Amino acid sequence: MIESTVVDMRAPYLIMIGDVHDPLYAKTGFGIVQWRRDQVAGQLRFAGCPVDMGVPDLTVQEAKAAGAASLVIGVAPVGGEIPESWWAVIEEAAAAGLDIVCGLHIRLQDYPAIVEAANVSGARLIDVRVPPRKLPVGTGRKRSGKRVLMVGTDCAVGKKYSALALDQALRGAGIKSTFRATGQTGIMIAGSGIPIDAVVSDFVSGAAELLSPDNEADHWDVIEGQGSLFHPGYAAVSLGLLHGSQPDAIVLCHEAGRTEIDEWDGFTLPGIAECIALNLLNGKLTNPSIRCVGVSVNTSSLPAAEREGWLAALSAETGLPCVDPLVEGMQAIVNNMLSS
Amino acid sequence: MIESTVVDMRAPYLIMIGDVHDPLYAKTGFGIVQWRRDQVAGQLRFAGCPVDMGVPDLTVQEAKAAGAASLVIGVAPVGGEIPESWWAVIEEAAAAGLDIVCGLHIRLQDYPAIVEAANVSGARLIDVRVPPRKLPVGTGRKRSGKRVLMVGTDCAVGKKYSALALDQALRGAGIKSTFRATGQTGIMIAGSGIPIDAVVSDFVSGAAELLSPDNEADHWDVIEGQGSLFHPGYAAVSLGLLHGSQPDAIVLCHEAGRTEIDEWDGFTLPGIAECIALNLLNGKLTNPSIRCVGVSVNTSSLPAAEREGWLAALSAETGLPCVDPLVEGMQAIVNNMLSS
Incomplete structure (x- = not known):
């Protein structure tokens, strides 16, 4: 596993919304589809998921075959937790070499099975809320542009x-x-x-x-x-x-x-x-x-x-x-x- | 070892300035002596140290016998490192049950011998630069006083x-x-x-x-x-x-x-x-x-x-x-x- 602290996501994305029931909680996924449609390979939904972002439904393996580079957790559920039933799919994606990108308050590296799968495949675990390390103090120096x-x-x-x-x-x-x-x-x-x-x-x-x-x-x-x-x-x-x-x-x-x-x-x-x-x-x-x-x-x-x-x-x-x-x-x- | 994140120091203090050669680098120690003289048991200096804060010279054991509760690192050397020769004394103090208080950029818990000594004695390792955990967001609510x-x-x-x-x-x-x-x-x-x-x-x-x-x-x-x-x-x-x-x-x-x-x-x-x-x-x-x-x-x-x-x-x-x-x-x- 290569742990990234400066966020740098690899497209195309498979956006996971699982079994989310309210489009409001999938606003991250909808935002990516709205503003960066060209980076999106498809969505990963569980059977019966009523929310649809209007992009192709893909499994992890289908997305991998189609060239997807990252599984992006596209929801922000109340409490900031990922539902228990999602982890097997996330692990499958990490094992398949897809980077896992998560913006929730949890940290992916706290989940040993995911870390292990990413270690083996070389996938990156990207926690979007973790700021870069060794940031500089502001200089005030004027920049070009x-x-x-x-x-x-x-x-x-x-x-x-x-x-x-x-x-x-x-x-x-x-x-x-x-x-x-x-x-x-x-x-x-x-x-x-x-x-x-x-x-x-x-x-x-x-x-x-x-x-x-x-x-x-x-x-x-x-x-x-x-x-x-x-x-x-x-x-x-x-x-x-x-x-x-x-x-x-x-x-x-x-x-x-x-x-x-x-x-x-x-x-x-x-x-x-x-x-x-x-x-x-x-x-x-x-x-x-x-x-x-x-x-x-x-x-x-x-x-x-x-x-x-x-x-x-x-x-x-x-x-x-x-x-x-x-x-x-x-x-x-x-x-x-x-x-x- | 009890690790503290909210700073709460126990007096009286033994202030360690070791072999510091320039009073400027001992400004923390001098500040404590100037403003909180009643909390200071004494200073710990190595032989030949030219800096003197005007309080009794004590060894760790003398300070312990006199009721000192904390060894306070009273210097801020260039680079923020503690000189190699100091660690034996700091370990002795931790083993004697004195809390160790440090305001430098290093972290005391990164030093296994100190951690072990503190664990055995029950001393606390206090890194002053580490902010409390689980801080609240500001409310703006008016407080009394x-x-x-x-x-x-x-x-x-x-x-x-x-x-x-x-x-x-x-x-x-x-x-x-x-x-x-x-x-x-x-x-x-x-x-x-x-x-x-x-x-x-x-x-x-x-x-x-x-x-x-x-x-x-x-x-x-x-x-x-x-x-x-x-x-x-x-x-x-x-x-x-x-x-x-x-x-x-x-x-x-x-x-x-x-x-x-x-x-x-x-x-x-x-x-x-x-x-x-x-x-x-x-x-x-x-x-x-x-x-x-x-x-x-x-x-x-x-x-x-x-x-x-x-x-x-x-x-x-x-x-x-x-x-x-x-x-x-x-x-x-x-x-x-x-x-x-």
Whole structure:
């Protein structure tokens, strides 16, 4: 077994969703299929599984024959455990030489049968939540290439989706772009990345620097954000990521209708302008020319009739393109990004 | 051996400085003697050691007979290694039942002979840099009692010294006060604490909450700060500590004459007023009534004739008491803290 600490997944993938009953718990699998369909060989489902990601059903042996290189655990069940009935299949895949990729809180190397099977075949066991070792301290040294970072009013406001949609829109417009993942689901979609919230705090900005290295002058890294500077639990992660990313541009992500930090009662969500201002104030430490290029809003909670007016009012207030990436797409933000 | 992850040292201490040749490398030992003389049984020096902390010279057996409970490694040598010649003495101390306390980057449990000796005697091996396990995420919930946090324009500007001096001044004025340590030297002086920079970033504010728990309404926790919000490497630590500490008051620490972040070329030190403002802006998230109560300056680089004028000008600019704790003491800041 070769144990990897820097995530680096080998495609094509066989995505295991087993006997999951609710598509919500298979969001990792659906995310990979949505954003990286060309990397997916198929799905591995148990008989009677009601969830279908719309890709070929394959057994381990069929996937191996079709050239699959990794078995990706595509679910995030409550409690973070893998069901007992799944392990025989995972062991079979490891024995067949497929890397096993897992983003749950368990660690694959704690399962001796899997370790043994991988040892024999040479497969890698990849725990996506384990950050790289020997991370550097952030230097603040300016890197070549351009960077855009998603920031948020809160956790779970669409930062990952916005980054993926922005990366796609940039590439659609012929711009060189790479999505850079900072959380386990994003990493499994991108095939690489650093789980930034698992990094020791002294090395957060250094990890963010490592994540988006020097690049061509006209290349954009589109960096998945984490947390919020206004989050009483997670702001440290957000600040380290902001400093290390050295973004030329930020996109503020928000969920319309949310008024409090999710699950932190009594913490009022910041205003959009206030949140942009604090990110720019802190971000200019490592990139004095940082600017906000747009607001990406999940408007699903708004009545359909109010949606457009709500975004127009926000756009008037901020002077920025304000879009729901699921509805309008990210083109207006791309145009603003490239206008400087 | 009982392995401790939450630091909790047992006094009295035998402080080992061995054959150290430069007092600078024994600053941990000197710090303990300076601030916690009543906890110190003596020092353990090898023949010919030119450094003297001014406490009784004791062997391990003499210290044991005198009631010492811990052998504290009082040096921080270059490279963070313990010299080969020290280990026989450390093993003797562990075998005699003295806890071994070490703040270096090595881990005591990696030394089998020490582990074995401690196992037999029941001594504890305390690696001060290892943070507690199972830390909580920060809640932001307001705690009872009062807190004052040292913040800084940079690393190494006197935050630990200022906190210890402030704690001493408060207790001297009859105010209930506890020094709360967040770095290894501070922890070895205090006998407890959390090495905040070694905590995984998701749990930094939670660790800071744990460090200064609910207390009596008129009790002050004086919290050692870390880093600076303007430090491109370590600002994440500073922000998590600020949010989790929920300080009612901050003291800005600074070294006169420093113009750049130490060892980070090209990063201009923030202005004093700018640094206070960003700390208050961020700090109000978890304590809306946060205020700055003074500036603590290391003026050692200033010509003696300029010192008073320099501090007076800064005081006029900020409207705050500005002192060098080594010269004026912290009384003016205490007075301002208690005046609200």
